[in-house]
Amino acid sequence: MSDMSMCPSNLYLRLQASPAKKATCDYHFFNTFFYKKLEQAISYKGSDKESFFVKFRRWWKGVNIFEKAYILIPIHDDLHWSLVIICFPDKKDESGPIILHLDSLGFHQSSTVFSNIKSYLKEEWRYMNQEVVPTDFPIPDRIWKRLDRRIEEKIIAVPQQKNDYDCGLFVLFFMERFIQEAPERLKKKDLAMFGKKWFRPEEASDLRKKIRTILMDEFQNVFKSGHISESSSLSSDLGSYGAISFSRLGGLSTNGLHFECHIAHAKEVRVQPEKFGSEKVT
Numbered sequence: 001m002s003d004m005s006m007c008p009s010n011l012y013l014r015l016q017a018s019p020a021k022k023a024t025c026d027y028h029f030f031n032t033f034f035y036k037k038l039e040q041a042i043s044y045k046g047s048d049k050e051s052f053f054v055k056f057r058r059w060w061k062g063v064n065i066f067e068k069a070y071i072l073i074p075i076h077d078d079l080h081w082s083l084v085i086i087c088f089p090d091k092k093d094e095s096g097p098i099i100l101h102l103d104s105l106g107f108h109q110s111s112t113v114f115s116n117i118k119s120y121l122k123e124e125w126r127y128m129n130q131e132v133v134p135t136d137f138p139i140p141d142r143i144w145k146r147l148d149r150r151i152e153e154k155i156i157a158v159p160q161q162k163n164d165y166d167c168g169l170f171v172l173f174f175m176e177r178f179i180q181e182a183p184e185r186l187k188k189k190d191l192a193m194f195g196k197k198w199f200r201p202e203e204a205s206d207l208r209k210k211i212r213t214i215l216m217d218e219f220q221n222v223f224k225s226g227h228i229s230e231s232s233s234l235s236s237d238l239g240s241y242g243a244i245s246f247s248r249l250g251g252l253s254t255n256g257l258h259f260e261c262h263i264a265h266a267k268e269v270r271v272q273p274e275k276f277g278s279e280k281v282t
Contacts, residue, residue, distance in 0.1 A: 026069035026184065029175075034059055035075045035084075035116075042119040053123055065124060066137045069185050072178075073117070074171050075108060081167040082108045083174045084117055090185035091138045096150025097121060098186065102194075104161040104170035104204070114153040122148045156194045159201045166205050173204035 041056040065071055071086035082103035089095045099117050101110045125147045143150050161170050177199060183190055 027179070028060065028063055028065060028068045028071045030059070030071070030073045032074050032076055035073055035077075038073075038120050039116060042116060042123065053127065057124075057127070064128070064137070066128065066139060070178075070182065072175055074175075075113060077108060080105065080107045081171045082113070083171045084113060085178065086117065086121070087186040088139065089187060091140055093185075093187060094140055094143065095188070096139075096143050096147060096152060098188075099151065099153045100156050100191075101154070102156045102158045102171075102174050104158060104167055104174075105164075106160075107167075110153075110155045118151050118153075121151055154191065156191070157196050158194060159196055159198055159204070161204070162201055163205075166208075169207045169211075170201075170204045172211075173199070173207050176207075 037056065037059060041053055044052045046052060065086075066088065069088055071084075071088075073084040073086070075082045075084060082101065082105075085100040085102070087098045087100065089098070099114055101108070101113050103110070137144060139147070158174065159170075161167060181193055
């Protein structure tokens with residue numbers, strides 16, 4: 001899945017995180033651009049490393065990640081997608097955060113992913129220790145004081161894709177299925193919910209049709225008004241692109257329809273349909 005396909009992916013993530021979804025107030029969803037920024041932040045070697053991290057914190061401004069039950073981070077690297085879920089157990093469990101890595105091809109190096117996510121949590125832990133009273137967190141004081149040593153990691157066995165292009169769909173389906181089945185706070189025994197037979201691979205691949213329908217419905221609504229308003233669910237997802245071709249969205253064939261999105265100003269994106277050839281990218 002290319003950078004261009006991040007737009008519909010982020011739109012779908014936003015829909016998953018909508019208030020109508022089950023207990024999503026206890027989840028925090030980072031978008032598809034976050035992990036690359038995280039890598040840059042933790043690898044930064046300048047003398048102003050601390051201030052650099054403070055600027056990086058704008059990505060979750062106003063959110064105390066340690067209060068959440070789950071943090072979901074899509075990872076895009078080397079033309080492949082996988083998913084990280086950071087789980088913060090219940091205060092009664094007396095255990096630290098657990099980092100889960102879900103990969104439908106086993107392509108991403110889990111050790112590198114775990115190292116990066118651990119570094120991120122440790123940096124945020126150090127920052128929060130300077131700014132906030134530990135009792136503000138649903139984490140036992142004994143665990144909080146040694147949080148940098150209490151972070152666990154787990155490679156999760158999941159259904160595997162049967163081709164080399166459905167990785168993005170699998171990540172979205174991992175998230176959707178997890179939201180449906182996860183308890184309020186994860187306990188180690190709950191890891192049994194995962195496995196190679198968690199769902200049929202075809203269920204993830206079929207998500208392509210669902211996303212296509214969502215996108216087409218959204219754009220049809222846009223055509224009625226001729227623009228995307230600031231309040232539209234598409235606004236922030238399209239705002240980063242000068243043009244979006246549906247034929248390039250992770251294999252989402254759209255029968256030759258090409259949509260040009262012209263940025264008019266900060267609060268509005270004008271949309272015009274345009275016919276093109278039979279190009280199809282999978």
